Amino acid sequence: MTNVHYFPRYSQRENFETNNTLLLFHRLYDYNRFRFEKLLAVLLRNAATEAGNAFTLGLQIKQQVGTGTSVVDGYLHQDSFRIAIETKRSADGFTADQIGRHVTGFSQTSGGFLFLLSPEQAQIAGSHWESVRAAAIQRGVVLIPITFEDLIAASQGCLNDYDEEMRALVTDYEDFCSEEGLLPVDKWTLFTPPCGRSYEINVADRLYFCPASWSRRKARYLGVYYDKAVRHIGRITKLVECEIQNGAVIGATKELTSDERQRILHASGAAMEQQGWDLTTGTQFFLCDEMHDTMFRKSTPGGIMGHRYFDLRSYLLEGVPDRIADLAERLRTSNWE
Structure with a gap:
């Protein structure tokens, strides 16, 4: 055995x-x-x-x-x-x-x-x-x-809210399944992290950043959330880890265009200047080619404590449009709890 x-x-x-x-x-x-x-x-x-x-x-x-x-x-x-x-x-x-x-x-x-x-x-x-x-x-x-x-x-x-250790374990298993391509729902999933202190950077550079040690599912879409709503949405085209030394992006885990490198550099500089966050090492970047304004509102009181995943099929019963601009417009008439 x-x-x-x-x-x-x-x-x-x-x-x-x-x-x-x-x-x-x-x-x-x-x-x-x-x-x-x-x-x-x-x-x-x-x-x-x-x-x-x-x-x-x-x-x-x-x-x-x-x-x-x-x-x-x-x-x-x-x-x-x-x-x-x-x-x-x-x-x-x-x-x-x-x-x-x-x-x-x-x-x-x-x-x-x-x-x-x-x-x-x-x-x-x-x-x-x-x-x-x-x-x-x-x-x-x-x-x-x-x-x-x-x-x-x-x-x-089967878990309660206070079962934090086991919820973290299940989340890690979920991330593992996503990384292995075992969750077909990912192609309709909107990854929504709270961006209350960074949303201006996220929108300006069409990206999201967080520590490389944080496991996240391979969702297709990124939603920039602040003030109780997803206010911008983009399609994630690359998830890359890299370092920044002497004003240059090095050691990237994916091949980057010059525009993508510039956006990473700009976000890193703005994060340090505005918030004192050091993104030069141990950071992963979720890059979007385009990002559009939307208004996908949270209908219940309070904000979100951590990231959320949404299966967009549950909110767009007529189907998820392929164009990001159309998706952003359709979400304006939807709410979530």
């Missing part, structure tokens, strides 16, 4: 991603079993209901329980269940043959759940899946197609 490692030891990317997913489960379980049970309840509830399976998680404590021949005063029990995970980098990577072999690995008496984890939800409704579904039913196995996005949402949902 292969143990879960805190540091990846796999060369195959699917094993690498599975290991980090198991690590997320492991850390949530160690942190708080109640939170972990909430996570599993979300992931399993709908699938188990559809399959007609009833299940409970955790220790059950009852009193005055009949045994058939007597009634005991107290009774503690915990139902056993098994979960297997098959991970693919593409939903069409699952095959009926492989999943069928996985199903036969479950005990006919105990059954269990088989997660089919991929960036987009796997489709197992075709005729070539009929024998697999029949075998799963016979063994009491529920096939559960889930996405990395589903897992992240369920993990976030």
